[in-house]
Amino acid sequence: MSDTSGGGDAAAAAPQEQTEPPLSILHQYTKDLSFENPEAPGIFIEQGPAPEVNINVEIGVDPVRDRDHEVTLKVRAHAKTAEKTLFMAELVYGGLIRIGPVPDEHVTPLLHVEAPRQLFPFARNIISEVTRDGGFPALMIGHVDFVELFRRRIEAARPPGDGTATGNGESAPEAAS
Numbered sequence: 001m002s003d004t005s006g007g008g009d010a011a012a013a014a015p016q017e018q019t020e021p022p023l024s025i026l027h028q029y030t031k032d033l034s035f036e037n038p039e040a041p042g043i044f045i046e047q048g049p050a051p052e053v054n055i056n057v058e059i060g061v062d063p064v065r066d067r068d069h070e071v072t073l074k075v076r077a078h079a080k081t082a083e084k085t086l087f088m089a090e091l092v093y094g095g096l097i098r099i100g101p102v103p104d105e106h107v108t109p110l111l112h113v114e115a116p117r118q119l120f121p122f123a124r125n126i127i128s129e130v131t132r133d134g135g136f137p138a139l140m141i142g143h144v145d146f147v148e149l150f151r152r153r154i155e156a157a158r159p160p161g162d163g164t165a166t167g168n169g170e171s172a173p174e175a176a177s
Helices: 104-133 146-157
Strands: 021-038 050-067 066-081 083-100
Touching: 021 104, 050 104, 050 146, 066 104, 083 104, 104 146
Parallel strands: none
Antiparallel strands: 021 083, 050 066, 066 083
């Protein structure tokens, strides 16, 4: 016997509502890539001390249309000894990002924290490969705290002395440059 009272499995029979994710990566791409090895081949002949490697990561966000944005990671790596530059690598890696139906206050953190977090492994791999292809050991960039970068960006944009509290009763410190 079947249940004809209408209270059966009506919820299961209704089409499920498809929800759009808060962030979608529509496309990823290398926008600019540069590698310089200005002292080659001399640096490969004479072995010197271990180099100092400085790495800098910057985030760029530009609106494209409606809910679509370009998020770029600019990664710079500079290896040098006391006297010589061993290599300089610069990468601008981009992603076309679509923001789903989220509250307005979530859009900026998604674009400045979550999108870079998802793009970064690909940018890190490109830098690793280009340094290896340039004749050096592959440069393995460690973890980047995109939440901290975002926090510093917010603090740097805040006017000095605005009295904004950090949650512990103290004013937020200015970001170091």
